[in-house]
Amino acid sequence: MKDSEVLAKIKKGDESALDFLYKKYYRMMTKLVITNSGTEDEARDIYQDALIVFWEKARKGNLVLTSKISTFIYSICLNLWRKELERKSRLSSEEKDDIEFIDIEKKERIQIVRECINELGETCKRILMYYYFDGLSMSDIAEKLGYANTDTAKTKKYKCKKRLDELVKAKYTESDFMD
Amino acid sequence: MTEHQKYRELLDGFFEGTLSSSEESTLMNRLKTDTDLKSEFELQQDIINTIRETRKMELKSRLDNIPIKWYHNISNSWKVAATATVITVSTLTAYYFINIQDDFKTRIDLAQNEIILDELNSERVEIPEKPEAETLKEVIEIQAPRHESVADPVEETSELETTVTARNENIDIVVPDIIEDFEEVDNIEPEDITSGDINTMTPSREDLHSSVEINTVLHKKFNFHYNFSGGTLTLYGNFEDVPYEILEINSATGKRFYLNYKDQFYNIINTDNIIPLQPVTNENLINELKIAKGNK
Numbered sequence: 001m002k003d004s005e006v007l008a009k010i011k012k013g014d015e016s017a018l019d020f021l022y023k024k025y026y027r028m029m030t031k032l033v034i035t036n037s038g039t040e041d042e043a044r045d046i047y048q049d050a051l052i053v054f055w056e057k058a059r060k061g062n063l064v065l066t067s068k069i070s071t072f073i074y075s076i077c078l079n080l081w082r083k084e085l086e087r088k089s090r091l092s093s094e095e096k097d098d099i100e101f102i103d104i105e106k107k108e109r110i111q112i113v114r115e116c117i118n119e120l121g122e123t124c125k126r127i128l129m130y131y132y133f134d135g136l137s138m139s140d141i142a143e144k145l146g147y148a149n150t151d152t153a154k155t156k157k158y159k160c161k162k163r164l165d166e167l168v169k170a171k172y173t174e175s176d177f178m179d
Numbered sequence: 180m181t182e183h184q185k186y187r188e189l190l191d192g193f194f195e196g197t198l199s200s201s202e203e204s205t206l207m208n209r210l211k212t213d214t215d216l217k218s219e220f221e222l223q224q225d226i227i228n229t230i231r232e233t234r235k236m237e238l239k240s241r242l243d244n245i246p247i248k249w250y251h252n253i254s255n256s257w258k259v260a261a262t263a264t265v266i267t268v269s270t271l272t273a274y275y276f277i278n279i280q281d282d283f284k285t286r287i288d289l290a291q292n293e294i295i296l297d298e299l300n301s302e303r304v305e306i307p308e309k310p311e312a313e314t315l316k317e318v319i320e321i322q323a324p325r326h327e328s329v330a331d332p333v334e335e336t337s338e339l340e341t342t343v344t345a346r347n348e349n350i351d352i353v354v355p356d357i358i359e360d361f362e363e364v365d366n367i368e369p370e371d372i373t374s375g376d377i378n379t380m381t382p383s384r385e386d387l388h389s390s391v392e393i394n395t396v397l398h399k400k401f402n403f404h405y406n407f408s409g410g411t412l413t414l415y416g417n418f419e420d421v422p423y424e425i426l427e428i429n430s431a432t433g434k435r436f437y438l439n440y441k442d443q444f445y446n447i448i449n450t451d452n453i454i455p456l457q458p459v460t461n462e463n464l465i466n467e468l469k470i471a472k473g474n475k
Contacts, residue, residue, distance in 0.1 A: 018238065019245055026247050040397070040417070048239045055238065106225070113229040125233070132227050133234035168226055 003069045010058040013134060013144065018055055022048075025070055029077050036081060046084065050076040060135040109172065116167040124160035131157055186216050193220075194227055246396040246413060391436070393425065406453045407436070414438070415453060426468065437468055444468050 001009075001020055009017035026047065033043035053076050057063040065072060117125060126145065130136040136144065142153035189206040192198045198206065210217050394413045398404075401415035412425065423440040425447070436447035437459065444459040459465055 015241065018242070022242050022245055023247065044397070048242045051242065052235055052238055109225050110229050113226050114233065117230060117233050128230045129234035129237070133231045164226060168222070
């Protein structure tokens, strides 16, 4: 598959393009991390993150490729791995305790949101993910999920988001009360 | 519209990405003084970030389940190991495999032995291309396997049908031409990301006439497992660090497959399920497999 074909597929939201890239460059990209003090697990994680960054950029149409896709993904891997090394280095210093303390409340809230997302039906979950992560337009969402038209998708998205907000707020208040 | 509603709409617009720069700065200024609005802003930020995170995890999980074919781009040690494996097979073209159940007294028809290689450059090592029916056939009677002398050549093998007794130490073993220089194999690995289409090695496998394709998969759940179905053997676990060999043996009872890994042999049976690799425990069989493996 040519780079242009891969990009065209990603723009349509076709996840098979992601699978294709993953297989094609797996060894090449993970080697970058492994040969720079990373473990195989870290390498896989970084490569997956890089591919997802690439997916997001390509999906949102704000990607102008001036090189091969492999070169672009490689540079993302490189940046992500540098950041990870910096993070690890920071964590090994005295800042560690402060960071963990600050994050506790936020982590708790995110956990609540995560639980609420899982409580939504699969369709609601998909609509919100396609909208907020993949950046799919309402017409794309309607097509992907088989809705009659854009307005149906729009209404559905509104209701799903409202439901999620209500769930989170109810749980969050409940959690405060329990504390 | 109340003031609260107005700012609530600005908040929604912010997360939808539809605000103009002036609307955005109005909202940001308000956030500095309105604590309720700020709490709502932070909550919405967490909700949307978690939706994004959930989707990201879903995509990562999808990628985790994709089998990776390591032979696309292999390390040097693997290439050497793979080539060594070819030598094993080549040397064992007239493969003597004893059927254990018959106490080493079985007549064995040996068809052309094949070995499955996880990675191989077929341009370097060639296995004679012959239809199944024309492959080497020998009939060997063996009571106990001893030494084999190696004779050439591929050209003489196609019509060979020989009967040999166990005490006859002149069992003919046919060896295809073997390339002993592995140096250039190193050049296969694409180092330059701008030039490398790492799939270029894939077609070479097709030239092997191997009936089995091997995939290795790093899997969170399955470690040291396999499944073998439709001619595809998938090994689950980290098989990258230590070279392994797959022995494919044509015996009177049909084809048998064994994995040799870290000096131990494992049974490979046809199965659609992912099952643990079980070591061969039959001492006689292990000895025979060792002898077979050692003949290279």
